[in-house]
Amino acid sequence: MGFIYGLVAKVLTPQEVNRDAFIKNFSSLWKCKEDVSIKEIAQNRFWVRFVCDRDRCQVLDTEPWAYRRSLVLLAETPDDGSIHVVPLRYGTFWVQLHGIPGFCMTVAVAQAVGAIFGEVLWVDNRDGDDCVGRFIRIRAYFDVDLPLIYRTLVTLPDIGEKLIEFKYEYLPEYCFACGRLGHSTQVCVRAYEEVHVHNGICMIGSRYQPARKTYQDFGSLVPPRLYHIPAVAPIYHQVMGHSTRSTVAVKS
Template identity: 35%
Template sequence: MDSDDISSLCASLSLNSLDGPVQLLDDRMKCEAINRLSLCLVGKILSNKWVNRDAFMRVIGKIWQVKKGLDIESVSGNIFTFHFKDAWDMNKVILGSPWSFDNALMVLEKPVGMGTIESLKFCQADFWVQIHKIPILCMTKEIGRFLGGMIGEVLDIDGGNSGDCEGKFMRVRIRMDITKSLKRCLLVDIMGDGTETIMILRYERLPNHCFKCGMVYHNTAKCSEESSRILVNGKEEHPFGLWLRVSGSQRKSNYQCQRGPFFPSAKIGPSWKVDKGIVEGNPVNSAGIEISTALKISDTMNDIIDRVRTLMTEPDHSQKQGTIDGDRGRLGKDDVMIQDSGSQPKL
């Protein structure tokens, strides 16, 4: 019997049985548990192989630069609980996401109330999304919130140093449903005259995603879709290419607290890769950074628009699950490795 069946069995038992009666939890114990839960995160590494748990727990606190301490517990499979000593440390980790470990995205959930580990879905992740080819007319926070709502739940809008949107692109913090394909562009009729404006989306610190179907739950090698390359300007292209990825912006985060501002750094960034070599068939440099992804992409925005116009004719892809890869890091190969236990964790 699984845990749900056992719970149903227990619920149907008479209170007069040897397992009863119902006991009332002491208020003091309940308050202490609620306070502890308020400083807790649960994370799942989206990989179909077991992560080296000891190595992960040894290095993640250093990567996060936790100041006040962190207790980590391995729950099951690639699921971990993180108990922080300080709310500022926890919020810094949340706002610094997305995080990846050993080429796999780590999804963080904030447990609340009476929820259990089994009830957590791990289906949402927060990304900074850059909106390119956006008209100057649309560079306002109000329009930014409208455009961001076309992608997912809007958490924040980067107003730059002046407080207003500025620069060549708009930057929006989005909570995305990662069980769906990535959006590649936004189509907007700005003036109401029937003329469509195509705005290109690029995702900061996006781990290796599937070039075929646009999922971040698995990489291209694990995709069950048939090859769907399309001829664009004389070149064969995947529907969801490297151009969707972009490094972290140097703009400031809007997070402020009594200890001062926290600025997630693209240099120390939250995405980590542990091996040198090849990522999705692309070379990486001595620091483990994928060269093509680390901003040696030579495509211009006009080239990307041409691609999007062609690729937009492709049908939507159904939801899929699998594995993904991350992008970079500075950990030793022996520190972070995959353990093959013979069976695969459930995603």
């Protein structure tokens, strides 16, 4: 039986990662039922092959993954086998939507608000269309080349405008200066000395434990602070190739 199912992985960091350490860590961390083969094909880029498709799907379904606080991007191997040029610019995150009134905490509202951030893959609801709790939790697919969104205005039915905050679970290496993943604030400030640091630790969501243990925990988590630090709030958010206004009308 050969390795017929594949993924391409990329560690999102400007620093060169230790190839052998990455291969050893993820060969065991992914807990595949069958054998897995990981080979470096370029700096910080790896070709991951699986014997069975179930293991490959499990790795994708339990994203995000991180290596030493750097986000690991994954993409399926193209049919033509061109693994060296596979574009790797989209990642998956668990995002908490804070500030939505209780009677508006539905799957439809979660999908509409989450679309500002990226493509909503799943809404964590346990009672039909209702999302019960202090916040709505979504799993979303987004463009890592764009700044993370901290907050935005939405127009809710029978309420009007509400300020919604996005908090990210297990936030990896993140720049507080430009709002992007993949490099530290210190590196960004050295390169662009006039950039004002305006994002803060409040973008990190608190640790969340689902009712059933189905997702692999990874990395470290810094709990949110009590103070409030403003962040970038552009008039337009560029999400998945489409321009979306920061004030979004949500239908009931």
